[in-house]
Each structure stands twice: as C-alpha cells, then as structure tokens.
Amino acid sequence: MIGGDAAGMSAASQARRLRGPDELEIVAFERGHFTSYSACGIPYWVGGDVEERDRLIARSPEEHRAREIDLRMRTEVMEIDVAGKRVRARDVDSGAESWTSYDRLVIGTGARPIRPDMPGADAPGVHGVQTLDDGQALLDTLARTRGRRAVVVGAGYIGVEMAEAMINRGYRVTVVNRGSEPMSTLDPDMGRLVHKAMQGLGITMVNDTEVTEVRTGEDGRVRAVATPDAEYPADVVVLGIGVRPETRLAAAAGLPLGGRGGLLTDLAMRVRGHEDIWAGGDCVEVLNLVSGQEQYIPLGTHANKHGQVIGTNVGGGYATFPGVVGTAVSKVCDLEIARTGLREKDALRAGLRFETVTIESTSRAGYYPGASPMTVKMLAERRTGRLLGVQIVGREGAGKRVDIAAVALTAEMTVEQMTALDLGYAPPFSPVWDPVLVAARKAATKVRAF
Amino acid sequence: MIGGDAAGMSAASQARRLRGPDELEIVAFERGHFTSYSACGIPYWVGGDVEERDRLIARSPEEHRAREIDLRMRTEVMEIDVAGKRVRARDVDSGAESWTSYDRLVIGTGARPIRPDMPGADAPGVHGVQTLDDGQALLDTLARTRGRRAVVVGAGYIGVEMAEAMINRGYRVTVVNRGSEPMSTLDPDMGRLVHKAMQGLGITMVNDTEVTEVRTGEDGRVRAVATPDAEYPADVVVLGIGVRPETRLAAAAGLPLGGRGGLLTDLAMRVRGHEDIWAGGDCVEVLNLVSGQEQYIPLGTHANKHGQVIGTNVGGGYATFPGVVGTAVSKVCDLEIARTGLREKDALRAGLRFETVTIESTSRAGYYPGASPMTVKMLAERRTGRLLGVQIVGREGAGKRVDIAAVALTAEMTVEQMTALDLGYAPPFSPVWDPVLVAARKAATKVRAF
Known part of the structure; x- marks a missing residue:
C-alpha cells in the first residue's frame, strides 16, 4: 500500500479482515506523520469547532500495527518497478533506501495542493490546509498573529469552509475568487445566493479576480494580497484553491492517467491494463454516472469507498465501485x-x-x-x-x-x-x-x- | 368534490389550473368550518410551537372561491346516486337538502377518529385531535384546567406527538399503549429505543394494556383513566388511537372497499370500476410498492399527491399515483x-x-x-x-x-x-x-x- 490515509488504509484494513496474516502480508508506506485522518475536518479544527488534532485521526499507526499491518511511517515510495513488481522506498529522516517486492500493489498517494506560482506565495503567514501538519502550522501562526485580517484565496468548498473557520477565530475575512461567483461547483445563479449569504455573514467577497502577489512587510511576513486592481491587507493568508492528483510516481512508472491527471481504473479499482495494481482515493479519476465521463473529485467519502472495494478485491473477494453522481455538501456558518x-x-x-x-x-x-x-x-x-x-x-x-x-x-x-x-x-x-x-x-x- | 381538505381541494385547484371556469364547473362540499388545513400540524398548535390556528390553514374558503371554485361550506353530502350521477347534500345549519348532478365526482371524505367504546369516553376533558375544531376544544380545556396531569391514549405518531405537546404545556404525561412498545409502525426492538427515550424525557410509558374506562369526578369531568390493572389520575385525556377511512357514504353507494375499509382505486386514482369517480386522501387504500399489497396510510403528504393526480386527470391531463413505500417520520421532543x-x-x-x-x-x-x-x-x-x-x-x-x-x-x-x-x-x-x-x-x- 503506497499511502497511509483513507484509501490505502481502508484497503489494508478490509484486506486484513478477509485474510489473516498467515495468508496475506500487508506492508504500507506513509511518508507523513499520520495515518487515516480526516483532512475534511481540518477547517473545523482550525475554526475551533474541533478542539484536538487527534480527534481527526480515525486510526493511529499503532492501531493499524495491532491489526498486523506492517506500517512504515515516514517512508516515501520513490519508484514503482512495474515489471519487477517491487517498489523503492526511502526513510524520510535517515535517507536510507530499500526495495520491497509485491504480489499486489495498491496506490493511494492522494492529492497535492495547487500552489499559486506568484511572488510571496511561500512567505510566513501563507498557509495551505491539506494536511494535519498544514493545519498545525496555520494554528501556530494564528496564535502568534496580532492582526485580525485574513484573506482566503479560492471560494470552493475549502475556501468557504476556511472563511467560516477564520470568522469563528474572530478574523475579518476577505475571500478572493477567480470565478464569477463562489462555489464554482454550482451554476453561477446558485453561486450568487452563496455570495449574498456570505456577504450577510460579514465576509468580503471579491470575485472575478486573481491574486498576483503576496506582499510582505519588513519582517518578511505577509502584509497584503494583491490583485491586478487592488490590495487587500492580510495578517494571514489561507490558500484554498484545491488540489490535483498526486500521480507523479504512477506517471513515472508508465501507469495510465486521464485528462485530469488522475489514474484510470476499471470498476474493481484496478489500474487499467494492470492485473496486480489497484488505485483509489484522491489520486484517481472517477466515472460520473450521469455524464458518462471521467471526472476528478477528491473527497474522503469516495476514498473510503475505494479502499473498501480495493481491500475486498485484494483480499480475494469481489466488489466494484460503479462511479459517482457528483454529490457534495458544504456549509459556511449556517x-x-x-x-x-x-x-x-x-x-x-x-x-x-x-x-x-x-x-x-x-x-x-x-x-x-x-x-x-x-x-x-x-x-x-x-x-x-x-x-x-x-x-x-x-x-x-x-x-x-x-x-x-x-x-x-x-x-x-x-x-x-x-x-x-x-x-x-x-x-x-x-x-x-x-x-x-x-x-x-x-x-x-x-x-x-x- | 366531496370534502374540502387536502385531497379534495388539491384536486379542485389543480383541475382549475388546467381548465378555466368556461370549460369546467367545480363544486366542492365541505361539512366543517375549514378548508385545506394541516391536520398534521394540530399537535404543534396544541403544544404552543404554532401560535395561531390560522397558520395551519393553507387556503381559506375565500381563496378557493377567488379561483372560481363553487365551495359550499357547512354542507354535508348525504348520498351518492351513482346511477343518476348526482349527490344529495344537506346544509348542516339549516338542514335544507338538495341534489347536485355531476359529470365527474371526486371523493375526499377523509378519515374519522377511532373512538374507544368504553364508559366515560365522551366525558368533558377527553379530546381527540383530528380536526381544527378538536384542537380548539382541547386548547379551551387546557386553559380551564387547573391540574397538570395528562394521559395520552395510544402511542402511534399522534400519541407521541401529543405527548410532546402536553409536555410543552407543562403537563406530567402518561402514555397508555396497547402494543408492547410505542410506535407500532416500527419493529418492537426499535420501538424499545423510543420507549427508553420517552422515559428519559420524563414521560411515563405504560405498554401492553388497554384503557377500559375513563373515570369522572363529581363535576362530571375526567378524573382518571383505568386499565385492567391500574388507575392513572388525569386532568385531561387525549385520544391518539388513530383513524379509519370515512367511507360510509361510498359504501352506501356500493363503491368498492378494501380489507381496511378504504376505497380501492386504479393508478389514476379512479375508483375501481367507475369511469367518472375518483377518490384520494385518507379515505382510500394505497398500494405498497414493496409488499405489493394494499395498505391504509392516512397521511397529508399522500392526500396532497392524490389530489394533484386527480385534479390533473379530471382536468383532462394524465397523471398516476404509483403507490407508496410506507415512509413516515415523527418526533417527540428532540x-x-x-x-x-x-x-x-x-x-x-x-x-x-x-x-x-x-x-x-x-x-x-x-x-x-x-x-x-x-x-x-x-x-x-x-x-x-x-x-x-x-x-x-x-x-x-x-x-x-x-x-x-x-x-x-x-x-x-x-x-x-x-x-x-x-x-x-x-x-x-x-x-x-x-x-x-x-x-x-x-x-x-x-x-x-x-
């Protein structure tokens, strides 16, 4: 299993449920510090609705190991050797590398945040919210920050949820949005209703514009966010502009990717053309049952279903993931x-x-x-x-x-x-x-x- | 249209929408004082969540008349002459009778409450809650009553909703229930959860027993409710033991009734075997799509759908009511x-x-x-x-x-x-x-x- 979050560890758990350690050896690689956590919960942790980070962790490394899963934390897979049926992994801390062979491989490498390519994007005070580490870093910044002005870049579901989080933390919030209305997953006439409601909540919505620069002060910290037309003072900047599939490893191994950069699978979540490789979660494209077309929808609920299906199949059972209809819910305040x-x-x-x-x-x-x-x-x-x-x-x-x-x-x-x-x-x-x-x-x- | 509530007046409104007064004359008979009201809302009015009776009225007689529906209030249909295609109606107040002929007849006579056949059932302080008049009478009693003990007879959805209403009014509530657990529309293991939760709300649940007598005091008012094993002091008694189809008129006219006493219709809501007679709402049986069997489910939501379908068909369009799956929701406090x-x-x-x-x-x-x-x-x-x-x-x-x-x-x-x-x-x-x-x-x- 490459990746220790929703898809990978759901698959591992389900496979273990079906096959004991005598029948199936399960090795899982996770390059980060955490397993099986709810990334969707990060805005609520940042906003203070959820008090402790660990509440977002469904299952710790120790709990996985107690189920006889050989979980290797802080270990990043660097290469998939499809012909040789093995992966090369590196200990993130020591740098030591080794090859591990597999009979069946599961890819659950997730997504990586889209980082805007602009000056100041890496300045202190600018934060993404994709991982628990990101969330902790943002909370640390909030604890140190005296000012109370936040700019959220992006008005998709992460953007609006982070707008709520920053309001709950007592910030004056401006949301800068490239689209004509917030929530581009809606038609603009419905997005308009969200726009109005957000204004009613005291959020400043700036649509139809792009952030061109994050401006810093003399201390090197973020001071403002600039668009072609204006400058918005900011003591903290939250990037909520979405993610793309983390498939660099898969691409290097020659595995099939779709138009949105995600791995392509069959209905059993097997990578197309590869009998022994499965993939699921935020690194795959999914079939939209209404349009009949492939789509990229990184969502924890799909990742968990993928993991369940993969684990069943890897464990010798039979299950399929027929596709999605594109359901999503989110909230901003009430x-x-x-x-x-x-x-x-x-x-x-x-x-x-x-x-x-x-x-x-x-x-x-x-x-x-x-x-x-x-x-x-x-x-x-x-x-x-x-x-x-x-x-x-x-x-x-x-x-x-x-x-x-x-x-x-x-x-x-x-x-x-x-x-x-x-x-x-x-x-x-x-x-x-x-x-x-x-x-x-x-x-x-x-x-x-x- | 016989009956001026959900089914009848929905049918009338929909037919009028499709056919103007030049094309279709619509006469509606209602024996009561109200039209198109939400009987389902009565417990919330009694409990104080809804302040005014008129909030439960979706459309008044005047509003119906403004749409060119010849609505005859306080007028009870006494007889349907199927062969002669006419109905005999009586002015409730004056007693005057007259025949009205029809091309198409819609029966929406609703339900009548099951009244227990026991001593004291008609004593002052004993109330049903089927009609707005019932609700008003109960509220009048509550205003006059000094004691604070209420007994609710029956633990179906009306019973549990009335238990909540009486709690909201500050009463100590006992619910006496014939079944082994409250909410017999659930399996007993799930009813058990309702039972426990109701106890947690301070409601005394008495299951597996029947009320044999309502005992009155020297003033003739209700004093207690008796079961074979016990006596429960009561300052007010609410009957929530359900309803049966009001089909006496239809039965006398020889129209087909099912095993539960409701009219039988085809998918277009036409009374079986009768080209020109439709029926809907609480006086008909409905097909359960899961069991494939007829069932009696008096619910406002079905009545409204029936009315919509009937009105479309009577108005010259085409619509069907395929059946129900038996959905119901209710609440008692939270x-x-x-x-x-x-x-x-x-x-x-x-x-x-x-x-x-x-x-x-x-x-x-x-x-x-x-x-x-x-x-x-x-x-x-x-x-x-x-x-x-x-x-x-x-x-x-x-x-x-x-x-x-x-x-x-x-x-x-x-x-x-x-x-x-x-x-x-x-x-x-x-x-x-x-x-x-x-x-x-x-x-x-x-x-x-x-």
Whole structure:
C-alpha cells in the first residue's frame, strides 16, 4: 500500500479482515506523520469547532500495527518497478533506501495542493490546509498573529469552509475568487445566493479576480494580497484553491492517467491494463454516472469507498465501485450548500439538451418554528425527462436533502417519477411537498413540453 | 368534490389550473368550518410551537372561491346516486337538502377518529385531535384546567406527538399503549429505543394494556383513566388511537372497499370500476410498492399527491399515483423517529425471506460538535439482496435520512447497490460513511451468505 490515509488504509484494513496474516502480508508506506485522518475536518479544527488534532485521526499507526499491518511511517515510495513488481522506498529522516517486492500493489498517494506560482506565495503567514501538519502550522501562526485580517484565496468548498473557520477565530475575512461567483461547483445563479449569504455573514467577497502577489512587510511576513486592481491587507493568508492528483510516481512508472491527471481504473479499482495494481482515493479519476465521463473529485467519502472495494478485491473477494453522481455538501456558518449530478455547463459538455427550474420552499412546514427558506435548482433532460442534477442553497435541513436526488440520479429516475416519491413528511421535517418534490413537479411540467 | 381538505381541494385547484371556469364547473362540499388545513400540524398548535390556528390553514374558503371554485361550506353530502350521477347534500345549519348532478365526482371524505367504546369516553376533558375544531376544544380545556396531569391514549405518531405537546404545556404525561412498545409502525426492538427515550424525557410509558374506562369526578369531568390493572389520575385525556377511512357514504353507494375499509382505486386514482369517480386522501387504500399489497396510510403528504393526480386527470391531463413505500417520520421532543418499507412482520406477511441488521452511528462526523447517536435497522431480501425496509431512531438529522431508503426502495435497489451511493458528505453533515450506508454494507455482507 503506497499511502497511509483513507484509501490505502481502508484497503489494508478490509484486506486484513478477509485474510489473516498467515495468508496475506500487508506492508504500507506513509511518508507523513499520520495515518487515516480526516483532512475534511481540518477547517473545523482550525475554526475551533474541533478542539484536538487527534480527534481527526480515525486510526493511529499503532492501531493499524495491532491489526498486523506492517506500517512504515515516514517512508516515501520513490519508484514503482512495474515489471519487477517491487517498489523503492526511502526513510524520510535517515535517507536510507530499500526495495520491497509485491504480489499486489495498491496506490493511494492522494492529492497535492495547487500552489499559486506568484511572488510571496511561500512567505510566513501563507498557509495551505491539506494536511494535519498544514493545519498545525496555520494554528501556530494564528496564535502568534496580532492582526485580525485574513484573506482566503479560492471560494470552493475549502475556501468557504476556511472563511467560516477564520470568522469563528474572530478574523475579518476577505475571500478572493477567480470565478464569477463562489462555489464554482454550482451554476453561477446558485453561486450568487452563496455570495449574498456570505456577504450577510460579514465576509468580503471579491470575485472575478486573481491574486498576483503576496506582499510582505519588513519582517518578511505577509502584509497584503494583491490583485491586478487592488490590495487587500492580510495578517494571514489561507490558500484554498484545491488540489490535483498526486500521480507523479504512477506517471513515472508508465501507469495510465486521464485528462485530469488522475489514474484510470476499471470498476474493481484496478489500474487499467494492470492485473496486480489497484488505485483509489484522491489520486484517481472517477466515472460520473450521469455524464458518462471521467471526472476528478477528491473527497474522503469516495476514498473510503475505494479502499473498501480495493481491500475486498485484494483480499480475494469481489466488489466494484460503479462511479459517482457528483454529490457534495458544504456549509459556511449556517448556510448549507449542496449539489449533485450535472451543472448546466456539464450537461452541455456531455451533449445533453435539458430544462432547468428553480424553486423556493422551506425546510419545514411554513408554520413550524425554525422553517428556513431553501432554493432548489433542478436540471432534467428533454424528451426522456431524466433527472440530470440538483443544487440546493439554504439553512438547516437543506444540505442533506441532496441525497434524495443523489439516489434518484443513481437509479436514473425521471423527474415525473420523482414527483411520486414517498418522502418523509411531518411538519417539523418538511412541508407537505418536500422542496425536492416541488422542483420535480415544476421540472416535470417543463420537460413535458419537449 | 366531496370534502374540502387536502385531497379534495388539491384536486379542485389543480383541475382549475388546467381548465378555466368556461370549460369546467367545480363544486366542492365541505361539512366543517375549514378548508385545506394541516391536520398534521394540530399537535404543534396544541403544544404552543404554532401560535395561531390560522397558520395551519393553507387556503381559506375565500381563496378557493377567488379561483372560481363553487365551495359550499357547512354542507354535508348525504348520498351518492351513482346511477343518476348526482349527490344529495344537506346544509348542516339549516338542514335544507338538495341534489347536485355531476359529470365527474371526486371523493375526499377523509378519515374519522377511532373512538374507544368504553364508559366515560365522551366525558368533558377527553379530546381527540383530528380536526381544527378538536384542537380548539382541547386548547379551551387546557386553559380551564387547573391540574397538570395528562394521559395520552395510544402511542402511534399522534400519541407521541401529543405527548410532546402536553409536555410543552407543562403537563406530567402518561402514555397508555396497547402494543408492547410505542410506535407500532416500527419493529418492537426499535420501538424499545423510543420507549427508553420517552422515559428519559420524563414521560411515563405504560405498554401492553388497554384503557377500559375513563373515570369522572363529581363535576362530571375526567378524573382518571383505568386499565385492567391500574388507575392513572388525569386532568385531561387525549385520544391518539388513530383513524379509519370515512367511507360510509361510498359504501352506501356500493363503491368498492378494501380489507381496511378504504376505497380501492386504479393508478389514476379512479375508483375501481367507475369511469367518472375518483377518490384520494385518507379515505382510500394505497398500494405498497414493496409488499405489493394494499395498505391504509392516512397521511397529508399522500392526500396532497392524490389530489394533484386527480385534479390533473379530471382536468383532462394524465397523471398516476404509483403507490407508496410506507415512509413516515415523527418526533417527540428532540427524538426523531423514521421508517420506510416493511417491518419484519410486514415482510413475513408478504411471504418474503429476509435478513435484518441494526447499526449504531452518528448524525455527523464523530468529532464534529452536535454529532448525535443514531440507530439504523435495515431489512433486505435473501438471495436478491433487495432493500425491504429501514427504521431510524436518533436525534437531529436522523429523521429525514430515511428519504435515502425511500428512494432506494422505489428504485428497487439492492443493499449491495446502496453501498456505492454517492451521498452528501462533509463533517457537519455526516460521518464519512453515512449511517444508512453503514447499515447497507452490513446488510450486503449478510444477504451474501444466502
């Protein structure tokens, strides 16, 4: 196993469950200090919602070793020799190298953060938030920093979550975003709702611009962030501009990569064309079941599923990962943001003709205390009426409603079929027509015309 | 339209939307004082969460009339003359009667409460909660009552909701229940969790017994509730023992009724064997898509869908109601209770062989603040692995998770397929494996053995 986080160690654990140490020897290499941790939890640790770093660690190296997994920490794999069925690993601290042979190889090398190529990007006070070490470094900076102005670069889910974290830490937050609206995983009309809500939370949103420089003061620390048009004072800068697949090792070994740089696998998560090599997690591309196209979606939930499937197969069982529908939820303070399936531009790119509807409803019966407004946008294919995608922006109770659409997409339901879905109803939980059904009704009427 | 509540008036509104007054004359009879109100909201009005009665009214008689619906309030239909295509209606106040002929008839007569046949059942201080009038009468009693002891008879969803309402009003609450555990819509092992949680809320749960008598004091008012073994002092008694279909009118007209006394319809909600008569809401039986059998499920959400389908068909369009999967959610204080599909006894009755699993998980990532425990029980068919049912008991975030299973049931998914569902994940919303997926994984392993 190359990589000791979600995909790799899930695979290791599952394989061990199926095959004892007498039957299967498992060696895992991890170049960092931690295993099996929730990178998705880092913004909440930084923001103070989660008090201790170790709460984010699902399973420590010792716990893995107790399950007879030969886990080699601080050991980086430098080369995969596919023909020789072996890997060359290096002890990060001592520099010592050695070859280890394998019958079956699992690649779970994850992602690496996109680092903007600009002056000052490495200045003290500029932080990424991909790893626990990153999070600790940021927290150390916050403890030392007197000023209270933070600039977050990027307005995807990491960006908005970090905006919330910095607000919770008492910072004045500016988010600088390359796109026309925050959350480019939504259509811009829905991103606009996020934009407004973030402004309502006191966050300064700067869209349609790029950071060209991080400016430093006399002490060498970050002082401001510059765009072509302006300068934003900053005592700390958080980079939330996403990641790309960490596949340099795989590329050097000649393994097949897709258009987004991720490893390509079959349904059993086996690297295409390679009987004995599996890959999963943030280093692979996944099939989008709605568009029929490969996509790069680095998410812990997929990594865990990949690991489970790989571990089952490596352990001699049988399991597949059929693909994703592109579900994601996130929140910024009390705003919940969710999406699944295709955005308008995804549907166009996939060659689909479609109709869109957007409706306003509430999370609970309108008369029930705490009912909060919710906007649901729905895309449905012309002629067939097949559901193509759903985006939801609202407050409490909005986010997980996207699961209804996620299952409907998986089942290839039409919006007409969805209008009859028997969803949970009681006044504290939903209006008598769930907001997703209200959207489906409207969409069904609209596609009927084609 | 006979009946001016959810099914009838939804049908009227939808038909009017499709056909103007020049094309279609719509006459609606309602024997009560109100139209289109949320009976499901009554417990929250009584409990004080909803302050005004009128908040429960979705559309008033005046609003319906403004849409050119000839709504005749306080007018009860006494007879349906199927052969003559006419109905005989009586003005409730004046007693005057007249015949009205129809081309198309819609029956939305709803349900009537089950009234226990025992001494004292009609004593002052004993209240049902089916109609707005019932709710007002109960509130009037509460305003006049000095004592603070309430007995709720029945522990179905109305019973537990009324238990919460009475707690919110400051009463000491005893719930007397015929079944072995509260919430007989769940399997007893899951009902047991509700039982414990209700005790934790300070509610006295008395199971496995029946109320034999309501005892009155010298003033003629309720004083206590008696079971064969005990007497429970009561200043007010709430009857929450459910309803049966109000189909006396339909039965007298020779229309087809099912085993549970509800009208039988086809998929277009047309009364079987009758081209020009539709029926929907609490007076009909519905097809359970999982068991393939007819069932009686009086719920506002079904009534609204029925009305929508009927109105479309009556208005010259085409729509069907394919059936239900038996989804229901309710809450008692902060406890959320949800179910969909078949219980063990339903599955046995339907002739199915199945496996069950029960898992414990949390509503959010374990490390995220507010993560609360959740128990998920899942039934899956042997051999096919088809999902048969899900029951969930937990706190915030538990109830609406049942929608995942409701859609999966509709799509006839297997539990193996469910393990790959791409559900919304982020630490504030879910563990990396959603509790429903944890149950599906365990169920998939179990059914694989058969």
